[in-house]
Amino acid sequence: xxxxxxxxxxxxxxxxxxxxxxxxxxxxxxxxxxxxxxxxxxxxxxxxxxxxxxxxxxxxxxxxxxxxxxxxxxxxxxxxxxxxxxxxxxxxxxxxxxxxxxxxxxxxxxxxxxxxxxxxx
Numbered sequence: 001x002x003x004x005x006x007x008x009x010x011x012x013x014x015x016x017x018x019x020x021x022x023x024x025x026x027x028x029x030x031x032x033x034x035x036x037x038x039x040x041x042x043x044x045x046x047x048x049x050x051x052x053x054x055x056x057x058x059x060x061x062x063x064x065x066x067x068x069x070x071x072x073x074x075x076x077x078x079x080x081x082x083x084x085x086x087x088x089x090x091x092x093x094x095x096x097x098x099x100x101x102x103x104x105x106x107x108x109x110x111x112x113x114x115x116x117x118x119x120x121x
Contacts, residue, residue, distance in 0.1 A: 072097055074114060 072094035083095040102109045
């Protein structure tokens with residue numbers, strides 16, 4: 001395949017005229033050791049954060065899942081999504097009961113307090 005260098009030069013000249021000289025500059029020519037260090041540090045920080053987030057949001061394996069036919073002992077609702085699964089494992093209630101009765105009162109809940117049937121659910 002023969003390259004027509006005159007044609008390439010004309011195209012580059014037209015691009016630089018329309019969009020500026022930065023549009024036809026080789027990006028490698030603008031790279032320097034300081035930029036390389038900043039990029040490496042940012043990439044390391046990104047991957048550490050990503051790894052930490054994956055550990056926090058790990059998927060529940062099949063063996064850890066609760067039977068979907070189980071119901072919340074507090075309100076009787078059947079479990080529908082993964083939020084219910086997570087809250088059932090930790091607080092023995094569905095997500096809705098967690099929001100209504102447990103959130104910001106975890107210590108009281110873990111010590112055994114449960115709402116009366118008349119407390120509004």
